[in-house]
Amino acid sequence: MNATALEITGLEKRFPRFSLGPISLSVPSGTIYGLIGPNGAGKTTLLDQIFGMGLPDAGSIQVNGLDHVRHEVEVKQSAAYVGPDLSYMAWGKVSRAIRFVRGFHPGWDESLATRLMQSFGLSAGDRIATLSFGGRMKLALVLAMAWRPQFLVLDEPTTGLDAHSKKSLFSELLTIVKDESRTVLLSSHQISDLERFADQVSILHQGRVLTSGTTSALVESHLQLEFRSKDLLLRGLPGLTVQEQAGDRWRAVLDTHRTSVAGLTSRGVQDLHAQPLSLEELFLALTQ
Ligand SMILES: Nc1ncnc2c1ncn2[C@@H]1O[C@H](COP(=O)(O)OP(=O)(O)OP(=O)(O)O)[C@@H](O)[C@H]1O
Numbered sequence: 001m002n003a004t005a006l007e008i009t010g011l012e013k014r015f016p017r018f019s020l021g022p023i024s025l026s027v028p029s030g031t032i033y034g035l036i037g038p039n040g041a042g043k044t045t046l047l048d049q050i051f052g053m054g055l056p057d058a059g060s061i062q063v064n065g066l067d068h069v070r071h072e073v074e075v076k077q078s079a080a081y082v083g084p085d086l087s088y089m090a091w092g093k094v095s096r097a098i099r100f101v102r103g104f105h106p107g108w109d110e111s112l113a114t115r116l117m118q119s120f121g122l123s124a125g126d127r128i129a130t131l132s133f134g135g136r137m138k139l140a141l142v143l144a145m146a147w148r149p150q151f152l153v154l155d156e157p158t159t160g161l162d163a164h165s166k167k168s169l170f171s172e173l174l175t176i177v178k179d180e181s182r183t184v185l186l187s188s189h190q191i192s193d194l195e196r197f198a199d200q201v202s203i204l205h206q207g208r209v210l211t212s213g214t215t216s217a218l219v220e221s222h223l224q225l226e227f228r229s230k231d232l233l234l235r236g237l238p239g240l241t242v243q244e245q246a247g248d249r250w251r252a253v254l255d256t257h258r259t260s261v262a263g264l265t266s267r268g269v270q271d272l273h274a275q276p277l278s279l280e281e282l283f284l285a286l287t288q
Pocket residue numbers: 015016017018037038039040041042043044045046
């Protein structure tokens with residue numbers, strides 16, 4: 001087993017009006033890894049690159065130690081992707097879509113498919129054309145998960161899912177990563193879900209990774225601060241993200257790995273109040 005499910009090194013992809021990267025990130029095997037970013041941050045572009053939808057302009061991507069271009073077939077035999085385009089209309093019924101897809105996958109697990117369908121409230125006889133967006137997302141998830149891929153990549157999988165289905169999905173994802181050779185990478189705007197379920201996250205903004213790490217460590221290493229200071233040079237302090245400044249009143253987020261609270265007070269700040277943040281508050285502060 002490879003200890004690293006995904007290794008991205010110096011990845012760049014340039015479009016006329018958007019550039020992704022350079023991005024380097026490492027997704028450990030046996031984890032749920034979350035990608036967070038505002039609309040247009042580059043999450044889908046990054047996930048698309050893994051599956052060869054357009055070649056990168058620079059950098060490399062390895063899935064379980066295999067280059068995603070040179071070993072495209074092996075990579076695709078071990079990885080499943082659920083993206084935002086969910087049209088299965090041509091298959092008519094859910095049962096037909098399942099019959100069609102399972103034939104490609106020797107590892108297809110019929111009892112898992114049945115269990116997933118039950119927990120998502122999908123029926124074999126459902127007509128795909130009459131499924132809601134959430135219903136088609138559930139079908140896509142069943143088709144991707146039932147053959148037990150080693151690497152499962154989900155682009156916004158909770159879009160359209162109700163609270164019960166979301167709960168079922170995350171409980172399935174947690175079951176998957178109990179097997180340390182299997183890994184889940186997902187992008188989501190549901191930051192509170194990622195805070196609960198993701199082992200690690202990366203925050204993307206304008207094509208770059210702003211910060212990444214173990215979800216709990218990332219949250220614990222940042223503080224919401226309010227203080228007074230007339231020192232405008234604080235704006236350049238490493239790890240201090242200023243949210244508001246009016247006169248000598250500041251509101252900011254501090255990355256305590258880069259500058260400690262003591263380091264800040266040694267600069268003469270006064271009336272300092274510090275409190276912990278949620279992942280969502282950290283995301284909002286860093287990407288505002
Ligand atoms: N094929 C393409 N040609 C030109 N520009 C593109 C192409 N694909 C994506 N882009 C641009 O790349 C940028 C990032 O888009 P992307 O879909 O990766 O963002 P995202 O983080 O997934 O956003 P969202 O949260 O809205 O899904 C956007 O500005 C988009 O217009």
